[in-house]
Amino acid sequence: MTGGTKLATGWFLDHSRTFRDAQVRILVPVAALSGFLNNTPVVAALMPIVDDVCKRIGASASRLLLPLSYAAILGGMCTVMGTSTNLIVREEYEAKHDGMITFFAPAVVGIPATILGVGYMLLFSSKLLPERRPAVSVSDDPKKYTVEMQVDPSGPLVGKTIHEAGLRSLPGLYIAEIQRGSSVVPAKPNERLQAGDALILVGALESVVDLRKTRGLLTPDDQGRKLEIPAWRRTLIEAVVSSRCSLLGKTIREGRFRSNYNAAVVAVARGDRRLEGKIGDVELEAGDVLLLEASPSFLHRAKELRDFYLVSRVDSNNVQRHERAWYAIAIMVAMVLIAALNIASILTAAMAAALAMVLFRCCTANEARRSVDWRILIVIGATIGIGAALHSSGAADAVALGLIRCAGKNPHLTLALVYLATMLCTELITNNAAALIMLTVGIGAANSLGVSELPFVIAVMIAASASFVSPFGYQTNLMVYTVGGYRVSDYLRFGLPLSLIVFAVAVMVIPWAFPFPLNPPAALPVPAP
Structure with missing residues (x-):
């Protein structure tokens, strides 16, 4: 998983200011992408982004999520590769009949239908789709995690204001303060981020998990990269500090989690209270909930320790290999060109692309296998x-x-x-x-x-x-x-x-x-x- 879809569309969506602006910025690129990618992962990748955009502009997500699905379906009609249905019909027809269906054959219908369909949704979605509250909301989680993230000195956020970086109205999360050297800086919208700034944020678990996927932010002192665990094997784990923990009264920094547990503390929650200062300076108390980055084996080792109880894996975590995103995009473009120019069959191009994704470490073999339904x-x-x-x-x-x-x-x-x-x-x-x-x-x-x-x-x-x-x-x-x-x-x-x-x-x-x-x-x- 590289976050390539978000990389390809995020810059376009992050600048939405009004509902109509958000509609155009969401529906047009989704329809274009879905012509060359399976529309199911496109929608899955963009659903949280759409939710973020709606919260930032004060609109109901119900007026954009269904149009998101429809735009993906319309875009998928434009090429043979756009949907599994198109591929199946083409292969079945060509296998048993003399005819041939070219890569862009459906486009003569798909393109005008997509243009008219997107136009219809732009005009009528706000009238025909009522505002509805989702059955499940991130804000329903009573635990408030305090998380510290550092601004990557070589990342894209340096020099941007909090507002420009998209950190002003994070869903289910807010910046409490900025630690800059030995001083504390208020988190004003026009405050410009500097290399090495420590952002202290407070929010729900799901929001913290999503925050870690943001390009340009690192865990404190990049502790996650110092773990003796390959990135693809790391997982997020919730662990409750027990009353018999040997670290009670010590700060997280003094606890030396990396050397003692081969784990890094990502965030800490103490009920609905906001913890002051940096994560490393928080003194541990019984009942504190720690969000740890560790290997899956930590789950088994923790059962033998008296330091933690109620240890569980955070299932919503997916390691994002942002450094591999451009590889994934290049492989996808190459696959489309090979198939469109009839250099090889769609099956051959797709299989070669899947193999390249694994070889270039855009995903693991296990992730590729699990993606097959x-x-x-x-x-x-x-x-x-x-x-x-x-x-x-x-x-x-x-x-x-x-x-x-x-x-x-x-x-x-x-x-x-x-x-x-x-x-x-x-x-x-x-x-x-x-x-x-x-x-x-x-x-x-x-x-x-x-x-x-x-x-x-x-x-x-x-x-x-x-x-x-x-x-x-x-x-x-x-x-x-x-x-x-x-x-x-x-x-x-x-x-x-x-x-x-x-x-x-x-x-x-x-x-x-x-x-x-x-x-x-x-x-x-x-x-x-």
């Missing part, structure tokens, strides 16, 4: 079998002929019906399953009409991704459901017009970009019994 692969494999069964049994042809009869043998109307049927299936089952099932039906309809298969393949590709009217049709919609405090009716009210916009663009543009041949058969074939 085996459940989705099983569903896709099972759905391929269902599609084959529909074709061999004649069921797909029967459904296709039913659609053709409803359309009066008109290819344009048949295309529209295939699109609508695919869109409906997407809301009821997974989008990948809907795409594979309706791909068989769409190709059957094209063959029955004697027209090109490609318009129907593109229609299925777009419709299977255009899931806007429920939280369950697409993974990113479900991701923002609880966090944004949404109701199902919000998706229907805000997403239905967007679905109709994409539908209208698709049925008008697809026949123009991928024309039907002019020699349809005079009579419809009869499906085999």
Whole structure:
């Protein structure tokens, strides 16, 4: 994990000043990124950033999180690589038919649909999406950690004011004071940060974890880097100081955590009280909660010690390898160029990129393995079998002929019906399953009409991704459901017009970009019994 997505977009989002400004700065880059990255990690990486932006400008996150998901879906329609659905449809079609789908083939529909869709969200999100309070809030944690962070002398924050550095309105966290040498400096918004400044901050656990991922801030004296543990093996651990701890009455600096426990103290909490001074000068008391950076083995060793109890891992911690972010971005760009220029297949380019990410230490082999969702692969494999069964049994042809009869043998109307049927299936089952099932039906309809298969393949590709009217049709919609405090009716009210916009663009543009041949058969074939 390098934080590359945040690096690529953070500078753009950090300067948002109004709600409309934030909308543009969030939706446009998200749509652009999602054309070349899987939209699920894009949304996951930007959700906390969107939350930060909303708190800074005083807006409700519910008015931006759902548009964030929709923008990612729209952007994913623009390339074959944009969504797993597009990739699956392309591979399945090319494996069994003579046609070929180029890297940017979906863009003829995706780009105008994205432009109109983003425009619709800019105009109507504040009117159609009510302000809602999320079910879970960071501020609900009663513990207040005191954390000390130093300004990296070679980092990007030196010379910036607290306001310019984005540290003025941190979510769930505030700067209590600045320690500069032997003096204490008030944390005024226009105070310029200097190299080596010690920032004393107070806030909730989740906010402290996120703070450690901020570029330009280091732990005191960079203690984390001095640990005899590789960065990828470190984890954050909460430990409560016991009444029998040998360090009671001593300061954290005197406790020599690095030599005694091979751990570094990141933050300390004493109920909801704010602790004065630097972290190293805090005298330990029984019941203090320490946030430690250590190896996972500390969890086992601590059970044998009398110094701590209630030792637990902080699951939300992910080590961010910021120094590897540009490697990750370069690898991604290379992968896209190789696939777009047909130097190698998308599969070969993606596998090579994944291997390069591990070799350049952008992620570990374990992280790469955990990122594979085996459940989705099983569903896709099972759905391929269902599609084959529909074709061999004649069921797909029967459904296709039913659609053709409803359309009066008109290819344009048949295309529209295939699109609508695919869109409906997407809301009821997974989008990948809907795409594979309706791909068989769409190709059957094209063959029955004697027209090109490609318009129907593109229609299925777009419709299977255009899931806007429920939280369950697409993974990113479900991701923002609880966090944004949404109701199902919000998706229907805000997403239905967007679905109709994409539908209208698709049925008008697809026949123009991928024309039907002019020699349809005079009579419809009869499906085999």
